[in-house]
Amino acid sequence: MATSSSQEQDVQGEVLKKGKPREQKEDAEKLLESKKQADDGQSGGQFVLKCAKGTRDYDPFQMAIREGVFSVIISCFKRHGAVSISTPVFELKETLLGKYGEDQKLIYDLADQGGELLSLRYDLTVPFARYVAMNKIKTIKRYHIDRVYRRDQPRMTLGRYREFYQCDFDIAGEYDPMIPDAECVRIVYEILSQLDLGSFIIKVNHRNVLDGMFEACGVPPEKFRSICSSVDKLDKTEWEEVKKEMVEGKGLEEAVADKIGEYVKLSGHFELLEKLMSDMGLTAVASARAGLEDMKLLLHYCELFGVLDKVSFDLSLARGLDYYTGVIYEAILTGDATMKDGEVPAVGSVAGGGRYDGLVGMFDPKGQHVPCVGVSIGIERVFSILESRAKEAGGKGIRTVETQVMVASGQKNLLEQRMKVCTLLWNAGIKTEMLYKRNPKLLNQFQYSEREGVPLLVIVGEEETVKGGVKIRDTHTREEDFVEMAALVPELNKRLAECQHSERV
Amino acid sequence: MATPSIQEQIKAQGEVVRQLKKDKAPDEKIKEEVAKLLELKKLVDDGKSSGQFVLKCPKGTRDYDPFQMAIREKVFSVITSCFKRHGAVAISTPAFELKETLLGKYGEDQKLIYDLADQGGELLSLRYDLTVPFARHVAMNNIKTMKRYHIDRVYRRDQPRMTLGRYREFYQCDFDIAGEYDPMIPDAECVRIVFEILSQLDLGSFVIKVNHRKLLDGMFEACGVPPEKFRSICSAVDKLDKAEWEEVKKEMVEEKGLEEVAAGRIGEYVKLNGRLELLERLTSDERLTAVPSSVAGLEDMKLLLQYCKLFGVLDKVSFDLSLARGLDYYTGVIYEAVLTGDPSKGKEGGVPAVGSVAGGGRYDGLVGMFNSQG
Numbered sequence: 001m002a003t004s005s006s007q008e009q010d011v012q013g014e015v016l017k018k019g020k021p022r023e024q025k026e027d028a029e030k031l032l033e034s035k036k037q038a039d040d041g042q043s044g045g046q047f048v049l050k051c052a053k054g055t056r057d058y059d060p061f062q063m064a065i066r067e068g069v070f071s072v073i074i075s076c077f078k079r080h081g082a083v084s085i086s087t088p089v090f091e092l093k094e095t096l097l098g099k100y101g102e103d104q105k106l107i108y109d110l111a112d113q114g115g116e117l118l119s120l121r122y123d124l125t126v127p128f129a130r131y132v133a134m135n136k137i138k139t140i141k142r143y144h145i146d147r148v149y150r151r152d153q154p155r156m157t158l159g160r161y162r163e164f165y166q167c168d169f170d171i172a173g174e175y176d177p178m179i180p181d182a183e184c185v186r187i188v189y190e191i192l193s194q195l196d197l198g199s200f201i202i203k204v205n206h207r208n209v210l211d212g213m214f215e216a217c218g219v220p221p222e223k224f225r226s227i228c229s230s231v232d233k234l235d236k237t238e239w240e241e242v243k244k245e246m247v248e249g250k251g252l253e254e255a256v257a258d259k260i261g262e263y264v265k266l267s268g269h270f271e272l273l274e275k276l277m278s279d280m281g282l283t284a285v286a287s288a289r290a291g292l293e294d295m296k297l298l299l300h301y302c303e304l305f306g307v308l309d310k311v312s313f314d315l316s317l318a319r320g321l322d323y324y325t326g327v328i329y330e331a332i333l334t335g336d337a338t339m340k341d342g343e344v345p346a347v348g349s350v351a352g353g354g355r356y357d358g359l360v361g362m363f364d365p366k367g368q369h370v371p372c373v374g375v376s377i378g379i380e381r382v383f384s385i386l387e388s389r390a391k392e393a394g395g396k397g398i399r400t401v402e403t404q405v406m407v408a409s410g411q412k413n414l415l416e417q418r419m420k421v422c423t424l425l426w427n428a429g430i431k432t433e434m435l436y437k438r439n440p441k442l443l444n445q446f447q448y449s450e451r452e453g454v455p456l457l458v459i460v461g462e463e464e465t466v467k468g469g470v471k472i473r474d475t476h477t478r479e480e481d482f483v484e485m486a487a488l489v490p491e492l493n494k495r496l497a498e499c500q501h502s503e504r505v
Numbered sequence: 506m507a508t509p510s511i512q513e514q515i516k517a518q519g520e521v522v523r524q525l526k527k528d529k530a531p532d533e534k535i536k537e538e539v540a541k542l543l544e545l546k547k548l549v550d551d552g553k554s555s556g557q558f559v560l561k562c563p564k565g566t567r568d569y570d571p572f573q574m575a576i577r578e579k580v581f582s583v584i585t586s587c588f589k590r591h592g593a594v595a596i597s598t599p600a601f602e603l604k605e606t607l608l609g610k611y612g613e614d615q616k617l618i619y620d621l622a623d624q625g626g627e628l629l630s631l632r633y634d635l636t637v638p639f640a641r642h643v644a645m646n647n648i649k650t651m652k653r654y655h656i657d658r659v660y661r662r663d664q665p666r667m668t669l670g671r672y673r674e675f676y677q678c679d680f681d682i683a684g685e686y687d688p689m690i691p692d693a694e695c696v697r698i699v700f701e702i703l704s705q706l707d708l709g710s711f712v713i714k715v716n717h718r719k720l721l722d723g724m725f726e727a728c729g730v731p732p733e734k735f736r737s738i739c740s741a742v743d744k745l746d747k748a749e750w751e752e753v754k755k756e757m758v759e760e761k762g763l764e765e766v767a768a769g770r771i772g773e774y775v776k777l778n779g780r781l782e783l784l785e786r787l788t789s790d791e792r793l794t795a796v797p798s799s800v801a802g803l804e805d806m807k808l809l810l811q812y813c814k815l816f817g818v819l820d821k822v823s824f825d826l827s828l829a830r831g832l833d834y835y836t837g838v839i840y841e842a843v844l845t846g847d848p849s850k851g852k853e854g855g856v857p858a859v860g861s862v863a864g865g866g867r868y869d870g871l872v873g874m875f876n877s878q879g
Binding site for chain 2: 049052055056057058059063064066083084086087088092109110112113116118130133149163363364400402403415419420422423426427431432433438
């Protein structure tokens with residue numbers, strides 16, 4: 001009977017609280033057994049020890065790296081005057097419907113539990129558009145760093161998860177052409193340079209140029225998006241294979257495909273622009289001409305922003321999402337793929353984005369036009385690269401605890417003193433720890449400090465207490481000095497400032 | 506000849522509408538043709554034309570605008586500095602867990618968990634707190650000791666009360682110390698941390714209430730509560746922060762079937778709070794100390810108060826016998842920090858600096874639930 005079983009559990013629970021550790025363990029087992037028997041769904045799955053597929057915990061080492069990366073990225077966004085916003089992890093299902101084309105099926109839905117139908121956000125761009133429309137915002141320059149969710153085939157070793165971070169920077173508003181678009185390129189440049197990821201390149205192209213190119217080659221208009229998806233695969237696949245997909249998979253005439261092939265192998269700067277502007281077939285299309293005008297401005301502004309040498313106007317760049325209406329970007333690391341064993345190579349796509357002028361209008365019944373341009377940094381890949389690099393270097397330079405002082409004692413019955421010293425140091429804002437033992441061994445405290453990189457110890461001792469002070473020990477040099485209580489905090493601060501300085505040097 | 510495809514029909518109808526508008530045809534006519542166009546669009550099953558005009562956040566959730574983000578950033582900065590000052594590391598866990606991981610951990614609150622739809626894969630639920638994921642993480646990685654903080658959002662399908670700051674999606678800032686240590690030292694450091702954070706956030710006056718699960722249970726036993734009613738009577742006591750004693754007593758006697766005499770005895774205890782003098786008084790209470798569990802609880806509390814004094818926080822601490830915490834998994838000391846500002850002060854529209862802002866306690870059995878070796 002259910003009642004007697006839960007009574008049994010409560011009694012068992014009581015026994016648990018009173019018993020000694022070993023008895024507790026046996027009692028815990030009895031408790032778990034009886035809970036298993038109760039079929040009230042309350043006792044399921046105590047022994048589940050894994051994360052959901054495609055997701056993972058971040059351990060302290062990974063968190064330390066992550067914090068460093070976010071710090072660089074946020075500084076850059078702030079340097080360019082961006083504010084930040086935050087949106088919920090799930091949206092009304094309707095909000096996300098119809099925004100992602102074929103990727104719709106990768107969206108996580110929440111169960112229908114009798115309320116609104118909800119889905120986990122797939123990116124940060126659609127929530128941004130919703131936010132802008134909802135608050136009738138005309139202009140905003142915002143960054144947003146948060147996790148998004150995609151029911152993809154995870155490939156954890158390649159840094160491909162189902163839950164992952166995106167760092168988005170977007171500029172919304174009607175402005176003179178290409179200035180904000182160029183600032184986005186500058187921001188990607190700053191971030192990738194500061195993160196020290198090796199060589200990189202920022203590919204740029206334009207939706208209108210792509211569409212113009214398709215028209216000029218003879219692609220039927222209803223096949224534009226489909227052929228565009230194929231071109232998008234050129235970053236991972238050879239042209240021959242992509243051509244085959246166009247001709248056999250998508251029913252494109254071979255001659256047309258060949259013409260596309262001639263274009264998509266082109267990349268460059270102003271000389272490419274010149275070439276395209278004198279291409280009669282291309283410039284016959286009005287929207288392509290407009291796109292080329294935009295690209296001319298973009299390259300010019302990139303030169304003024306000092307980033308042109310990292311930019312490549314690349315006709316093979318096509319981006320997956322339907323909502324791009326103008327310039328599109330993709331930043332790629334081009335480091336040496338033959339890194340040391342175990343190190344994640346610094347190659348591959350790390351950022352992407354573009355102009356999307358129609359998205360906010362989709363959320364506003366009056367169709368208020370708020371043009372937007374933005375970039376999204378794919379930081380999971382950045383994390384893996386930096387994490388593996390740090391591991392190869394033996395974890396040097398990454399501390400998971402920031403403790404500056406360990407308050408220690410080797411003699412008995414000095415717990416009170418240690419606590420008082422900790423309080424003194426905490427009040428002074430110094431990062432301080434002590435072991436949670438009444439009478440710890442000195443060696444353990446020294447070892448902890450060495451292992452965690454704690455630079456200083458304050459050692460409390462009977463003799464020193466009588467003299468009105470304590471000893472300061474330098475973890476690195478192992479030298480010990482007596483100091484009076486009144487001078488303790490100033491002396492520690494002085495030494496810690498010196499430590500920091502020498503770390504930087 | 507094949508009938509025109511829907512796409513072609515939509516294109517044609519679009520032309521009709523455009524032409525009518527250009528010709529400035531009567532509104533009625535235009536409306537009619539637009540309606541036809543929308544009908545056609547509905548037929549297209551490409552998901553592209555649905556739901557353009559949704560302009561709200563899900564119930565119980567909200568965006569943070571730049572002003573709120575600036576405040577949030579500042580608050581996180583104060584809190585994170587404090588955690589780091591005490592040598593904590595950070596970890597992070599996914600927003601959802603396997604449904605089984607969360608099952609059986611939250612008692613009656615189980616029904617407030619958000620589930621993900623069964624889309625053919627694992628059954629998942631959004632995390633309800635950061636404590637169970639922490640226990641899972643510790644067990645999963647065979648961790649013996651860890652001092653960690655975790656700041657992230659959690660999800661509860663509660664009745665939202667946005668004006669009272671009660672959301673369905675909200676942040677928690679957790680600080681936990683895992684490991685076998687000498688008694689009460691880490692427990693006291695948690696109190697010190699709450700003290701530092703609330704002081705630095707400059708929220709006005711506050712008090713940190715402390716009590717002990719073993720003492721509560723001992724108290725119930727000493728008052729004559731039958732063991733099978735402990736948890737249920739404990740839930741009733743938990744309501745004393747919001748309801749008057751008379752009301753709570755009524756619930757104990759009428760709804761939970763407790764003898765009135767026992768309830769009366771409980772009433773004598775739960776009105777008590779203080780510090781070392783209360784401890785003295787309870788230690789000489791024969792009825793209470795006849796129960797071993799009370800004795801164990803009182804010994805712990807004695808150490809706790811002593812250590813709080815050494816950590817310089819005793820004047821903000823209140824040993825309060827009416828403190829009982831909702832969750833089943835507490836096994837030792839329990840805390841709750843409450844802002845005690847003047848509710849009648851503060852300008853109109855301002856949120857008064859009163860109410861519960863922090864809570865926690867010792868939970869020795871949770872990690873063991875995830876580890877078959879215990």
